[in-house]
Amino acid sequence: MRFSLKIWRQPSAETKGSFAMYQVDDITGDMSFLEMLDVLNEGLIARGEDPVAFDSDCREGICGACGMMISGQAHGPEVTTTCQLHMRSFTDGDTIVIEPWRANAFPVLKDLVVDRSAFDRIIQAGGYITVNTGAAPEAHSVPVPKPNADRAFDAATCIGCGACVAACPNASGMLFMAAKVTHLGELPQGQPERASRVVKMVNQHDHEGFGGCTNIGECAGACPKEIPLDVISQLNNDMRHAMRHQPS
Amino acid sequence: MAVTGAIFVGYVALHMYGNLMAFGGQQTFDTYAHHLRTFGQPMLPYSGLLWVVRLVLVLSLVGHVYAAFKLWSRADSARSTKYAVKKATKATFSSKWMRWGGVALLVFVIWHILQFTTRTVTPGGDSDSPYLRLVNGFSVWWVFLIYVVALFALAMHLRHGIWSACQTLGWTSSVLSARIVNAIAIAIAVIIPLGFVLPPFFILIGVLN
Numbered sequence: 409m410r411f412s413l414k415i416w417r418q419p420s421a422e423t424k425g426s427f428a429m430y431q432v433d434d435i436t437g438d439m440s441f442l443e444m445l446d447v448l449n450e451g452l453i454a455r456g457e458d459p460v461a462f463d464s465d466c467r468e469g470i471c472g473a474c475g476m477m478i479s480g481q482a483h484g485p486e487v488t489t490t491c492q493l494h495m496r497s498f499t500d501g502d503t504i505v506i507e508p509w510r511a512n513a514f515p516v517l518k519d520l521v522v523d524r525s526a527f528d529r530i531i532q533a534g535g536y537i538t539v540n541t542g543a544a545p546e547a548h549s550v551p552v553p554k555p556n557a558d559r560a561f562d563a564a565t566c567i568g569c570g571a572c573v574a575a576c577p578n579a580s581g582m583l584f585m586a587a588k589v590t591h592l593g594e595l596p597q598g599q600p601e602r603a604s605r606v607v608k609m610v611n612q613h614d615h616e617g618f619g620g621c622t623n624i625g626e627c628a629g630a631c632p633k634e635i636p637l638d639v640i641s642q643l644n645n646d647m648r649h650a651m652r653h654q655p656s
Numbered sequence: 657m658a659v660t661g662a663i664f665v666g667y668v669a670l671h672m673y674g675n676l677m678a679f680g681g682q683q684t685f686d687t688y689a690h691h692l693r694t695f696g697q698p699m700l701p702y703s704g705l706l707w708v709v710r711l712v713l714v715l716s717l718v719g720h721v722y723a724a725f726k727l728w729s730r731a732d733s734a735r736s737t738k739y740a741v742k743k744a745t746k747a748t749f750s751s752k753w754m755r756w757g758g759v760a761l762l763v764f765v766i767w768h769i770l771q772f773t774t775r776t777v778t779p780g781g782d783s784d785s786p787y788l789r790l791v792n793g794f795s796v797w798w799v800f801l802i803y804v805v806a807l808f809a810l811a812m813h814l815r816h817g818i819w820s821a822c823q824t825l826g827w828t829s830s831v832l833s834a835r836i837v838n839a840i841a842i843a844i845a846v847i848i849p850l851g852f853v854l855p856p857f858f859i860l861i862g863v864l865n
Contacts, residue, residue, distance in 0.1 A: 416740075477741075479741055479743070481743050507740060510738065511734060577747070578727065578730065578731035578735075579734035618734055619735070620731070622727060622754065622820065623820040623823045625746040625748075625751075626744060626745065638833075638834055641834070644824055644826035645827075646826070648825065
């Protein structure tokens with residue numbers, strides 16, 4: 409397969425970026441999107457040019473490191489991560505536009521690499537439970553009803569890739585934040601800090617410069633882990649409860 | 657946004673119901689319009705309730721518009737470099753109309769008040785009878801056209817607004833409740849604009865005169 413790639417090139421965070429056109433040949437449908445970029449980069453390095461910088465780590469769809477806007481869709485046309493997107497999802501001869509996540513809270517570091525540490529700071533603000541660490545406790549010591557456990561687990565599948573922010577017309581981090589609020593809020597261990605958690609996380613989210621949620625639903629559509637939109641309602645519910653009961 | 661929006665939904669529902677009185681003829685409609693002003697007398701002064709409603713609506717409008725522009729400006733400053741290519745995959749048609757549709761509604765409300773409340777602009781001719789003002793106004797085709805465009809914006813606003821308000825209030829935390837709320841939002845977004853368009857439509861084709 410042969411593709412034309414229109415890729416955002418930006419040498420550093422301080423410099424202005426622009427699009428550059430590239431051609432890649434000898435791509436097979438079984439290659440992942442990142443492998444296709446690897447082929448491009450090998451060619452660029454052989455010609456003595458600067459390779460295209462992009463994030464990747466596990467390449468198994470579970471770490472959340474990779475992520476880019478592919479022809480206007482976060483992680484491209486399939487519901488998965490960029491590393492698990494295969495070139496068979498495209499048609500031979502396609503022109504593919506590749507951009508970094510666009511959000512001021514995720515500044516571009518180089519080319520397609522953005523700094524997502526704003527997410528880490530949201531988690532640090534309240535996305536945890538305060539317990540003494542040590543050996544894992546006996547799982548049956550705290551019973552959790554199956555529906556709650558399932559919902560908590562579904563929400564906990566969030567890998568923090570940032571696709572929700574990238575896809576959101578408001579560049580809001582609501583789905584990411586709501587996934588964590590729902591995950592911990594469904595479990596007994598999450599209850600003591602439930603009210604203060606949502607307030608602290610939302611404050612940090614707004615402080616980082618993310619936009620506000622207008623319940624469009626693009627986030628849930630882009631999420632490679634299919635986190636549903638109802639977690640945002642859950643966050644709002646927790647927030648309303650927290651405001652009524654003044655957390656310490 | 658959600659609370660002030662809910663006030664507007666309640667208001668347009670009552671307003672739509674009141675407008676349907678036009679089908680009862682001039683006397684029914686004019687009695688209804690007069691009754692709105694004598695409502696609550698003698699406990700309330702003449703037009704007392706009407707002014708309470710107007711005050712609540714104006715305060716709601718200020719809150720609603722403030723929140724809307726706040727969200728708009730936050731969205732703008734949260735993404736100063738726009739995408740070269742951006743596809744919407746899940747966004748409903750109505751959700752894309754909220755901002756400019758809302759501005760359109762605001763402009764229409766000003767026009768509507770100038771036409772029927774202050775009677776500053778009276779295409780088709782002024783009258784002391786609210787019923788005749790209604791008939792005169794909507795006998796003019798472009799007045800009807802403006803109305804239809806405004807109702808389209810209203811339908812879009814109701815469809816996404818009702819869903820969004822329930823989500824903001826945290827009432828759609830399960831798949832089932834989200835589905836129910838969406839169905840209710842669509843139903844209200846069809847029923848209210850339909851109820852609004854009926855009297856002007858029958859005036860335009862000459863059935864009500």
